[in-house]
Amino acid sequence: xxxxxxxxxxxxxxxxxxxxxxxxxxxxxxxxxxxxxxxxxxxxxxxxxxxxxxxxxxxxxxxxxxxxxxxxxxxxxxxxxxxxxxxxxxxxxxxxxxxxxxxxxxxxxxxxxxxxxxxxxxxxxxxxxxxxxxxxxxxxxxxxxxxxxxxxxxxxxxxxxxxxxxxxxxxxxxxxxxxxxxxxxxxxxxxx
Amino acid sequence: xxxxxxxxxxxxxxxxxxxxxxxxxxxxxxxxxxxxxxxxxxxxxxxxxxxxxxxxxxxxxxxxxxxxxxxxxxxxxxxxxxxxxxxxxxxxxxxxxxxxxxxxxxxxxxxxxxxxxxxxxxxxxxxxxxxxxxxxxxxxxxxxxxxxxxxxxxxxxxxxxxxxxxxxxxxxxxxxxxxxxxxxxxxxxxxxxxxxxxxxxxxxxxxxxxxxxxxxxxxxxxxxxxxxxxxxxxxxxxxxxxxxxxxxxxxxxxxxxxxxxxxxxxxxxxxxxxxxxxxxxxxxxxxxxxxxxxx
Numbered sequence: 001x002x003x004x005x006x007x008x009x010x011x012x013x014x015x016x017x018x019x020x021x022x023x024x025x026x027x028x029x030x031x032x033x034x035x036x037x038x039x040x041x042x043x044x045x046x047x048x049x050x051x052x053x054x055x056x057x058x059x060x061x062x063x064x065x066x067x068x069x070x071x072x073x074x075x076x077x078x079x080x081x082x083x084x085x086x087x088x089x090x091x092x093x094x095x096x097x098x099x100x101x102x103x104x105x106x107x108x109x110x111x112x113x114x115x116x117x118x119x120x121x122x123x124x125x126x127x128x129x130x131x132x133x134x135x136x137x138x139x140x141x142x143x144x145x146x147x148x149x150x151x152x153x154x155x156x157x158x159x160x161x162x163x164x165x166x167x168x169x170x171x172x173x174x175x176x177x178x179x180x181x182x183x184x185x186x187x188x189x190x191x192x
Numbered sequence: 193x194x195x196x197x198x199x200x201x202x203x204x205x206x207x208x209x210x211x212x213x214x215x216x217x218x219x220x221x222x223x224x225x226x227x228x229x230x231x232x233x234x235x236x237x238x239x240x241x242x243x244x245x246x247x248x249x250x251x252x253x254x255x256x257x258x259x260x261x262x263x264x265x266x267x268x269x270x271x272x273x274x275x276x277x278x279x280x281x282x283x284x285x286x287x288x289x290x291x292x293x294x295x296x297x298x299x300x301x302x303x304x305x306x307x308x309x310x311x312x313x314x315x316x317x318x319x320x321x322x323x324x325x326x327x328x329x330x331x332x333x334x335x336x337x338x339x340x341x342x343x344x345x346x347x348x349x350x351x352x353x354x355x356x357x358x359x360x361x362x363x364x365x366x367x368x369x370x371x372x373x374x375x376x377x378x379x380x381x382x383x384x385x386x387x388x389x390x391x392x393x394x395x396x397x398x399x400x401x402x403x404x405x406x407x408x409x410x411x412x413x414x415x416x417x418x419x420x421x422x423x424x425x426x427x428x429x430x431x432x433x434x435x436x437x438x439x440x441x442x443x444x445x446x447x448x449x450x451x452x453x454x455x456x457x458x459x460x461x462x463x464x465x466x467x468x469x470x471x472x473x474x475x476x477x478x479x480x481x482x483x484x485x486x487x
Contacts, residue, residue, distance in 0.1 A: 008449050009212040010210075010213070010233075012212070013211070030450060045208075045209050046209050046210075046211075046212070047210070049269055050213055050269075053230075053231040053445070054449055058449075078209070091267075091269075092268070111270065111291075111292035111316060112197065112287065112290060112316050113197060114197065114206065115195045117193055117194065117195045119193070132201055132205055134202060134205045134206050135270065135292070153193045171205065
């Protein structure tokens with residue numbers, strides 16, 4: 001199994017470290033040719049405006065869209081969720097439109113409002129997940145085919161799944177808890 | 193469900209999200225828009241770019257809050273701002289304005305020649321300059337959640353940034369290979385906390401993100417710093433003192449992503465017009481050097 005990590009900008013090395021610790025081969029993706037022979041792709045946290053600009057500058061939009069439409073497993077964290085969204089509001093991000101969700105960028109405010117919280121994520125088991133939200137987005141609206149995985153207490157949706165695409169508002173790659181990565185790898189293996 | 197803000201994870205985490213990106217100095221909302229459009233991962237809101245601060249002389253202070261606010265309202269990427277070394281009240285003001293990162297910067301005239309700000313007291317994260325590993329770890333000890341080289345701001349000359357990045361990386365390599373019993377003596381020599389040195393030895397890198405700054409003027413400069421081990425790049429005067437700011441900005445962003453791909457860097461370096469006019473460090477009188485401010 002080989003997982004690509006989009007390495008245009010952001011915290012891609014953190015994802016690679018988690019994959020390494022799970023004994024999974026990974027490769028940095030910066031150009032369309034590097035999308036070949038992958039079993040899954042992670043789009044990391046970073047700055048969504050920067051990542052989407054670079055996606056276009058290096059002709060990655062079309063091949064990524066084609067993969068996503070062909071039930072290819074993709075995991076997007078924070079900016080990665082914005083990149084994959086059907087629509088992104090608050091700022092000028094041209095998202096890819098592969099997921100039937102509308103996300104609000106910087107939805108909780110500025111950096112001084114960034115936070116961490118222990119989050120209930122039923123698909124990961126009873127133990128709450130240590131979720132780190134950094135200038136994070138949330139899902140404002142989602143379509144019928146989208147499965148809700150976690151929400152803040154009585155609040156917005158912050159993790160969801162549609163087919164083989166998994167997205168979180170927060171950063172599992174910044175914690176020692178690798179359950180979200182294992183959940184994604186199960187999707188890749190066709191078990192999830 | 194207890195929500196915690198201003199934690200170390202959240203502070204260092206934003207710097208991790210900036211990695212592989214370019215943070216650009218801007219002095220107007222229009223500049224900020226150009227920077228965001230070019231793919232900057234953050235902007236530094238200033239009243240004057242370092243080259244102009246250098247030329248103007250006198251006391252350089254925190255920017256007018258109205259400029260910072262106007263820039264914050266214009267772009268959706270993180271906005272940083274500078275305060276003077278040791279000027280914790282300027283830092284309090286910047287925090288109250290809601291900036292995303294504070295640069296306690298040698299580019300402004302220091303307010304305190306003996307003490308930097310105790311940055312742990314703040315919810316907003318700080319980035320600080322360094323010339324070597326000891327200086328980096330002293331700032332981290334005070335609470336800096338991100339480090340950058342000092343370089344020599346406003347010169348368009350990469351030589352000092354290279355010197356500082358090499359100094360940091362050389363010392364990290366040395367510490368990584370050092371037996372434990374030598375760490376205490378090394379901590380004493382560097383003037384750094386032992387605990388932080390132990391972390392550096394374990395990880396083989398700084399415990400926080402480390403950007404290059406102070407003299408980056410071309411796509412090749414940015415890629416050079418990345419290949420030397422920088423996690424990302426600050427570009428100060430290099431963009432808006434160049435002949436074509438928008439294309440220069442975009443080219444530096446592209447070169448920073450593909451910092452090991454000479455073909456792409458060559459391609460984006462074509463037709464950029466004149467880079468900013470540079471300064472020879474040796475031609476700058478000792479008392480005008482910025483990197484020697486702070487300790």
